[in-house]
Amino acid sequence: MVAEAKKARKESAQGVTNGKAPPPESPVRKPRADSLRNRERLLVAARQVFAAGGTGASLEAVARDAGVGIGTLYRHFPTREALFQAVYAREVDELVALAEALAEEVEPVSAIRRWLHGMVRMVATKRGMLAALEPALETSQPLFSASSARMQQAAGGLLQRGVELGAIRDDVSAEDVMRAVLGICYIRQDDGWQARTIRLLDIFVDGLVVLR
Amino acid sequence: MVAEAKKARKESAQGVTNGKAPPPESPVRKPRADSLRNRERLLVAARQVFAAGGTGASLEAVARDAGVGIGTLYRHFPTREALFQAVYAREVDELVALAEALAEEVEPVSAIRRWLHGMVRMVATKRGMLAALEPALETSQPLFSASSARMQQAAGGLLQRGVELGAIRDDVSAEDVMRAVLGICYIRQDDGWQARTIRLLDIFVDGLVVLR
DNA sequence: TTAATATACGGAGGTCGCCTCCGTTTAGCA
DNA sequence: TGCTAAACGGAGGCGACCTCCGTATATTAA
Secondary structure (H helix, E strand, O other): OOOHHHHHHHHOOOOOOOOOOOOOOOOOOOOOHHHHHHHHHHHHHHHHHHHHHOOOOOHHHHHHHHOOOHHHHHHHOOOHHHHHHHHOHHHHHHHHHHHHHHHHHOOHHHHHHHHHHHHHHHHHHOOHHHHHHHHHHHOOOOOOOHHHHHHHHHHHHHHHHHHHOOOEOOOOOHHHHHHHHHHHHHOOOOOOHHHHHHHHHHHHHHHHEOOO | OOHHHHHHHHHHOOOOOOOOOOOOOOOOOOOOHHHHHHHHHHHHHHHHHHHHHOOOOOHHHHHHHHOOOHHHHHHHOOOHHHHHHHHOHHHHHHHHHHHHHHHHHOOHHHHHHHHHHHHHHHHHHOOHHHHHHHHHHHOOOOOOOHHHHHHHHHHHHHHHHHHHOOOEOOOOOHHHHHHHHHHHHHOOOOOOHHHHHHHHHHHHHHHHEOOO
16 A cells, blocks of 8 residues: 555556557467466465465565566566456456346345455455455556456446435445445454454445435 | 564563662653654654655655654654554544544534544545554454554444434444444545545444434 | 763664566477 | 577665664763
8 A cells, every 4th residue: 555656657658568550460479388377377376475474475475486587477467466456356257246146136235235245255265355456446547457447347236226226325436335345344354354344334235225 | 463573572672781680669760852852853754754655655764854863763663553653643632532522512423423524534634544543453462552442432432322322223343333434434545535435434324323 | 060871872784575677598480 | 490579587776674783962960
């Protein structure tokens, strides 16, 4: 949560790779096998290192564990956040899928509750997920991370449905809700965290419900 | 999570300077004037540096701005959190006082709302406050920081009153509420932050209210 | 005033993590 | 089998953290 200046610097280096239009049909060389292999190794190592050492764990440790140079890590994942997102993409997928399933099967308010519970369950074991989601909420840039955008969209869908059915108040955006939810999840992971967090989220949802 | 070992080390290095038993009743020397002066300078510098550079700003910058050696900073404030707390003690005082005033004057639910609004207003300009409050919620230690303990107590008072009057649900602790509130305040400070945060907190309070 | 001494000062320096840069290696392709 | 784009890796510069200890000074006692 300290690295705001750094991020800005990097962001600007992103979409500039094509100064001139590249051969419209690039010959598209097959990606190198070692590159793919290293990327995979890095993801495995990162998942483990983050699980053990928390979100702030050393990236050099990740590279070391992966048996790879630090330069290679940075080539594959230019920022810590990029790595978070790649590591937790699977989890985000699951949650998005859950949201879609719930939207079709369940009454809207319970759908929201259940979705949040699912999120808590996941965060309980994959703490880094929050880190993958949070940075996009932290900057005021319009550039959203893919993960957060998808999560926010999932939340938005559930919310929207509730609003249309008159069950959920309409004066709050998906973005804000995600912010509150992440915030509530964010602090303190210890014994009893899961149960207490679920209770707090339920209370928040109570506040979202119309008709009192 | 990592700073615990260090602290312990520090503690034990204290009383070894005297090879022979010292006068059991220490004569209590007056604290040195330069010490007091430096402490004050550090607080002033820290307040400014944190305001400008955020919570993660360099402590060496603080020392530099204060015109003081880095060693002096660490002697006065052994941890970053200690410094936060000293810097924002005044703000915490204000909020505690506000809670007490509101408890006597206002209907309990509005009291809670107004208190939270006051908190948001304060955090809007003194971002570091959150950092002063958060660490105590983050560790699972029974050792609470003075600031958080007082805030939590203030929140507890308001809550308790609401519960007794049957206006607030009784299945949630002050600690949990503070956690949720800090979490909601935590992420993202930008244009419109204040208004949106207040709305989210109001929603949360709606969830706390009994009788729906 | 002065001497004694407890107390505080300051910053050099060891450690660590971040990130870049560039010489070297290697996989894919013809 | 060679050519070359692509990828590798790690040295090294930087900045921050924090400790340690020789030096300086405020306070107290004489």
